[in-house]
Amino acid sequence: MLNRRNLLQSMAAGAGAAFGGPLISQRMMASTVSNTTPKRIVFFMQNQGFDPKTCIPAGMKNGGSLAKVKLPEPISPLEPYKERMHIINGLHGVHTSPSHSAFFGALGGYRGSDGVPPSGPTIDYELSNVLPQTLLPHLCIGMDSIENMKTKPTIATLSASGAGQPIFMYSNPNHLYQMLYGGISTGDIRRQHEARSSLLSQIETLAAAKGQSLPSADQQRYGQYVQGFQETNALRDRLSSVADHLRQFAPVVDERYTQPEFETDWHDVLLDLGISALTSGITNTLTIGSGRGEIFGAWKGLGVEQQGHNLGHMDQPDNPIWIKIRQYNSRMLVKIMQALESVPEGSGTMMDHTLIVYTSNNADKQHTSGNNWPVMLLGNFDGTFKTGCFTQLDGTRPINALYTTLLRAAGQNCDRFNMDEKIAKQFDSGSGPVKELLV
Incomplete structure (x- = not known):
C-alpha cells in the first residue's frame, strides 16, 4: 500500500532536480506539507x-x-x-x-x-x-x-x-505508453523510446535555430511548434527522474x-x-x-x-x-x-x-x-x-x-x-x- 504524502514528496524532489531548481518541487509539494489533500x-x-x-x-x-x-x-x-x-x-x-x-x-x-x-x-x-x-x-x-x-x-x-x-x-x-513509461521499459519499447527521444531532441535544436531566419509574422507560430518539442522533451526528462516510482504503476504490455x-x-x-x-x-x-x-x-x-x-x-x-x-x-x-x-x-x-x-x-x-x-x-x-x-x-x-x-x-x-x-x-x-x- 502506498503513502500518498511520501509518494508526492519523492516525485516533487525528482521534478525539482529535473528542472535544476526548487520551483516545481515547491509547487508540487504544496498539497503535501499543508493541511489540504491533493x-x-x-x-x-x-x-x-x-x-x-x-x-x-x-x-x-x-x-x-x-x-x-x-x-x-x-x-x-x-x-x-x-x-x-x-x-x-x-x-x-x-x-x-x-x-x-x-x-x-x-x-x-x-x-x-x-x-x-x-x-x-x-x-x-x-x-x-x-x-x-x-x-x-x-x-x-x-x-x-x-x-x-x-x-x-x-x-x-x-x-x-x-x-x-x-x-x-x-x-x-x-505512443502513450512510450511517452509515460518508455524510459523504464526494455526491449523494443525501450529502443523505440530512445530513438524517438533522440529524434525529438534534434528536431528541437534544429527548429529553434531555423526559426530565427523566418519573417517576423511567422516566427510566433513557428515558436509554438518549438515550444511543443521543448515541452515534450522536458516531460520525458521529468518522467525519467521518477523512474523507480513509475515502475510500480506501469501497465503490462x-x-x-x-x-x-x-x-x-x-x-x-x-x-x-x-x-x-x-x-x-x-x-x-x-x-x-x-x-x-x-x-x-x-x-x-x-x-x-x-x-x-x-x-x-x-x-x-x-x-x-x-x-x-x-x-x-x-x-x-x-x-x-x-x-x-x-x-x-x-x-x-x-x-x-x-x-x-x-x-x-x-x-x-x-x-x-x-x-x-x-x-x-x-x-x-x-x-x-x-x-x-x-x-x-x-x-x-x-x-x-x-x-x-x-x-x-x-x-x-x-x-x-x-x-x-x-x-x-x-x-x-x-x-x-x-x-x-x-x-
Whole structure:
C-alpha cells in the first residue's frame, strides 16, 4: 500500500532536480506539507449525445434521493455506486451550437463547431492549473474506430489551453505508453523510446535555430511548434527522474497493444494508461474522449456493427445498441473508481478526493439545440458535492455555471467561466456556482 504524502514528496524532489531548481518541487509539494489533500478530476465525454432517459430513474421528475430507486439499464453497472452519484438534468448549452458536436465548446462553454478553433481555455485545462501541480498537469486520451486511431493517433477537438491553443489527445496506446513509461521499459519499447527521444531532441535544436531566419509574422507560430518539442522533451526528462516510482504503476504490455482484434482493445488499454497516470500521481486531470469529440466512433468489440454518424440517428432510450455502449462507458467509470479506491490517501482513498464528470460533447442527442445538457457526477471532491441524488434544474443556467462550480470547489474564486456579462444576460439566469450541487 502506498503513502500518498511520501509518494508526492519523492516525485516533487525528482521534478525539482529535473528542472535544476526548487520551483516545481515547491509547487508540487504544496498539497503535501499543508493541511489540504491533493484533488483530481476526470472528464469523460461521450459523443452522439447523452439522452436523459438513459440515466434518470423511472418516475423521478423533480429530483430526490437515489437510495430507493433503480438506475436505468444503460447505467446499471453503476448501481452499487449510486450513493456516490449525482445525476443532473436541466443545464443548457444553446450558446455553444452543439449540433453534431460542440467540439472545444463542450468543455469551453462557448460556440464550437467542426474546424472552429478554440476561443478560450477549456475547464479541464483551467482545473489542471488550479489543482496541485503534477509532472503532467493534464492528460487527454481519445477513443475511436481502430482505423481512425491508427491514421490519426493524435487529434485536438475537445481541450484547449487558450484561444487558438488546442490540446492534443492520445489515441494510439503504444505512443502513450512510450511517452509515460518508455524510459523504464526494455526491449523494443525501450529502443523505440530512445530513438524517438533522440529524434525529438534534434528536431528541437534544429527548429529553434531555423526559426530565427523566418519573417517576423511567422516566427510566433513557428515558436509554438518549438515550444511543443521543448515541452515534450522536458516531460520525458521529468518522467525519467521518477523512474523507480513509475515502475510500480506501469501497465503490462500485451497483444492488445500490438495486435488489437477490435478497437475496444485499444479503448481498454488507453483507459488503463489513463488510470495509471492518475494513481501514480503523474497527472491530476484526465480527459477521456469516447468518439474524440466528433461524430464518428466504433464499438465492434461490443458486438455493435453500426458505427460513426449513423449511431447518432438512433434513439438512445431502450435501444439495445446504445445500452451496450452506455454500459461499456459505465464499466469504465467503475474501473476508474475501483482503481482510485485501492490507493490510500489522507484518511481515506484517492477516490474520496476525486470527481468524475460524465457527459457528452453535444448535449442530449446528436442533432440538438443544446436546450438540455445532462451530466453525471461521481465522487464528492473531498466532501464538496452532494451525492446519492438526482437534481432537476429549470433549464436557465448554462454548462458554464457547472464549470464555475467546479472551479469554486477547487479553490478558485470566480463567478463566471468563459462568459462575459453581455452573453450572461442572454444565457444565464444567475451567477456563481450551481448551489443545488454543493453540500
